[in-house]
Amino acid sequence: MTQPDTYLLGRAEGEEARLKRQIANLAPDSDAQFEKIGIKPGERVIDLGCGRGGVLHLLGKRVGPQGSVLGIERSPHFVELARRFVNDHALAQIEVREGNAYDTELPRQSFDGAHMRLVLVNVPEPERIVREMVSLVRPGGWVASFEADFMGLVCDPALPAWDRLLDVYKAHAAGQKIDLFIGRRTHRLFRGAGVKDIRVDAVLHVYPPGRRPILRDFINNVRDKLITQGFVTQRELESDMASLEHHLADPNVMVTSNTFFRLIGRVPA
Ligand SMILES: C[S@@+](CC[C@H](N)C(=O)[O-])C[C@H]1O[C@@H](n2cnc3c(N)ncnc32)[C@H](O)[C@@H]1O
Known part of the structure; x- marks a missing residue:
């Protein structure tokens, strides 16, 4: 077993704001997934890695007052924020x-x-978490995963600084044994854990101006580590970040999101 992993995206204040925007932005996609599952009033459900609230409210509305939702979160700070959110x-x-x-x-x-949602893309041992998740569900119950894959994250027109920053971010993630392309293989992870009737689809967003600086936010979250661990020099980073800011300030530049793979399946009865 490896040592407890750190949250790839760090703890920067900007990260909290980013997660808040993300909760609102992804709510319709998650709610559509819950509709497809057919979650019923009275069900008892769990959300692993609920962050600062994630989908707890969406699940809570679906199970109603007779049901229950348990959010599990490793960071005490996010636990506090999630309780406030609830x-x-x-x-x-x-x-x-x-x-x-x-x-x-x-x-x-x-x-x-x-x-x-968006936990596996932050951890070095996703198989273990998937197995734990599946083991918590009764025979005949459902599992749902919503996971990122960096294949969708592009800007147009292209920018060399964007490509370099993305490469640096990928190298840093790989160094921590984080798979930024895990979305596409969640179907294998859940099948490997015994899940049946797996259905997968994918969602991609063209970001509105407020969400376009996503790569900048990702980089800022781990900026110090990128420099101290030698993935990039401070000078290179500052120069590329300045080019990126300039590029993103152009309203005609388009940025697309990660590809989000949504999976639902059944634990065999
Ligand atoms: C990108 S956030 C997603 C939060 C939420 N699921 C959402 O979609 O808004 C990933 C969350 O997973 C949590 N996390 C990572 N590893 C965890 C673990 N081993 N146990 C519990 N939570 C974990 C992090 O602390 C973080 O809050």
């Missing part, structure tokens, strides 16, 4: 607990369904 939505059926998705210590087969 309070703001006044959904008493949602609980947030600090915990580790690798080993939740929760009873096996005790949930009707389990969901995870």
